[in-house]
Amino acid sequence: MAGERVNRKLAAILAADVVGYSRLMAADEAGTLAALKRHRETIFDPAVAAHNGRIVKLIGDGSIVEFASVVDAVNCALSVQRSGASAPDRSAAQPAIVLRIGINLGDVITDGDDIYGDGVNIAARLEPLAEPGGGLYLLDCQRKHRQSHRRPFSGRRRDSGQEH
Numbered sequence: 001m002a003g004e005r006v007n008r009k010l011a012a013i014l015a016a017d018v019v020g021y022s023r024l025m026a027a028d029e030a031g032t033l034a035a036l037k038r039h040r041e042t043i044f045d046p047a048v049a050a051h052n053g054r055i056v057k058l059i060g061d062g063s064i065v066e067f068a069s070v071v072d073a074v075n076c077a078l079s080v081q082r083s084g085a086s087a088p089d090r091s092a093a094q095p096a097i098v099l100r101i102g103i104n105l106g107d108v109i110t111d112g113d114d115i116y117g118d119g120v121n122i123a124a125r126l127e128p129l130a131e132p133g134g135g136l137y138l139l140d141c142q143r144k145h146r147q148s149h150r151r152p153f154s155g156r157r158r159d160s161g162q163e164h
Helices: 021-027 029-050 070-086 118-129 139-149
Strands: 007-018 054-059 062-067 099-111 114-116 135-138 156-159
Touching: 007 021, 007 070, 007 118, 021 029, 029 054, 029 070, 054 114, 062 070, 062 118, 070 099, 070 135, 099 118, 114 118, 118 135
Parallel strands: 099 135, 135 156
Antiparallel strands: 007 062, 007 099, 054 062, 099 114
16 A cells, blocks of 8 residues: 555444354354344344444444444444344244444544444454443543433443453
């Protein structure tokens, strides 16, 4: 890339992954896939659209989503987690889809429709640290959400590597 112009921008990145996906697939591939598709169609994708997000990548059970606003990213995560917890079980034969979500606000490099860089990497590294059905956000994300909404923020946070 020497000599090429690198396009950068600030973005809020949401990384989501299904808890226990390998175990669920080993127990019932068809049922797990059907449940994952239903979750994406009825909960995840509508929440992303409602909060002005853009799904950058779907990787099996994982997703990388870009938002122009950290407030939108956090509200999307809250909406997904709340909807997933209250969604009626249409088929007891299909497993419940529970997500872990990590969100980071950072610089990303854009290349076509894809994004790269520490902004993405940090969100992906926060995701597995989140509680099942919860989210893990860097402290700056929490501050921006609180300033915008003046309401309690649910989720664990990290500030300079220290868990609070």
